[in-house]
Amino acid sequence: MAEPPAIVSAAVLLIGNEILSGRTKDANLNYLARQLTALGIRLREARVVVDETAAIVAAVNECRARYDYVFTTGGIGPTHDDITAAAVAEAFGRPLIRNPEAVRILQDFYRETGRELNEARLHMAETPDGATLIDNPLSRAPGFRLENVFVMAGIPVVMRAMFESVAPSLACGDKVQARTIAAFVAEGDIAKRLGALQERYPALEIGSYPFMREGRFGTSLVLRGTDAALIERAAQELVAEIRALGVEPEAPEAPEADERAGD
């Protein structure tokens, strides 16, 4: 018997009223989902949280107990509505300090750019006591890590740079591989065969996603798991099931449709 896959789990917390009011479209979740999946870390939950201390504290504490890693985005700028660092300190029961290393980074940056390092900007140097900084090569104000919680910027380009700087330090599990087989069959016509395939392959996760392309309905069938040989065997059976419906699967690497459509 193969060993059970090594599983490392994560949650993402998107912090910001502007996403919940609809003013801003989140641009961070999909990036983090893809990066974590590629690293072999399973994103098990994501939440969008209001800019309120109690809500952030509750979400951080629930998720850091439940998952191996928690990544937050948003709320670490210089203005009064940037309360993530203070809320994470409260979640851990630690004092919020003015981090000397972060102060030095900001001093260097604002000296170089000839701008004023005022009190508001020094707010960006505050971290919970005991945190280690996350490098921000773009606008310099750092994120931080405390135990299994990573606090990053909300601005997508800055968040991505921060994530890239911490990615090499993450413990990773077995990578989940995916194989997509698309065909112009209705979900309702393939559903029974697909359910039987799922029962034959309990170690795989088989997903079904309807789409509409060039005016025709079809379904993308996705086989996911950590065992490439098992995926390949299941994929061959799935192709046979599709052909049994009188349909030829599309090229396996066909690009995914943006607009999906129902059964």
Next chain:
Amino acid sequence: MAEPPAIVSAAVLLIGNEILSGRTKDANLNYLARQLTALGIRLREARVVVDETAAIVAAVNECRARYDYVFTTGGIGPTHDDITAAAVAEAFGRPLIRNPEAVRILQDFYRETGRELNEARLHMAETPDGATLIDNPLSRAPGFRLENVFVMAGIPVVMRAMFESVAPSLACGDKVQARTIAAFVAEGDIAKRLGALQERYPALEIGSYPFMREGRFGTSLVLRGTDAALIERAAQELVAEIRALGVEPEAPEAPEADERAGD
């Protein structure tokens, strides 16, 4: 004294592994956030939940106790991975039934289109006992409402049609209005004045969102609240604060930048 605003709250649950694996970009949250805000319903939380019964049950039960409304998207198709209806039934401790009205809708639809209403498609007629159906004018398989929980499709066009059909039945609170004032000032330069403005207007929620436009850094300042006169007074003060920095605010209705940038 004005009466406190009437507050109606909501949560959104996006159900689907494909969003957490990064395969699919969510296309429903921003639509629901904007619609709810326009109706005077405050979206207080959103979660992306895996396709697992225990996770869906927990999220539904936490959110339906905490908020006035819960809207779910995804997991109501004909395949084995569509488990939302069964999970919601379990969350409410009610049996999952084959809903006679839903069966009739599907029978009519598949008779009209000359396709087979097989067992898999009849799976889409299952609801918790006591649920009322949500009309699906596009692909007909209905959503449902049970108490304060609305279960809708994950496919964006279908979800939107379902939401439109339930929107008139929702109790709404006082509408939150927003006024955006953008200026080419750095967040760190306006932060102190902005924090003081927030203290003078505790009934408003003042947000600060950096952007980059035409290669220049700026900040969008958003005043939100239920009292239009109060927003207008605060906006005039904010314009004066920006001018005190030697900067002229941009036209008030300037379109929002897609790409944001830091302080």
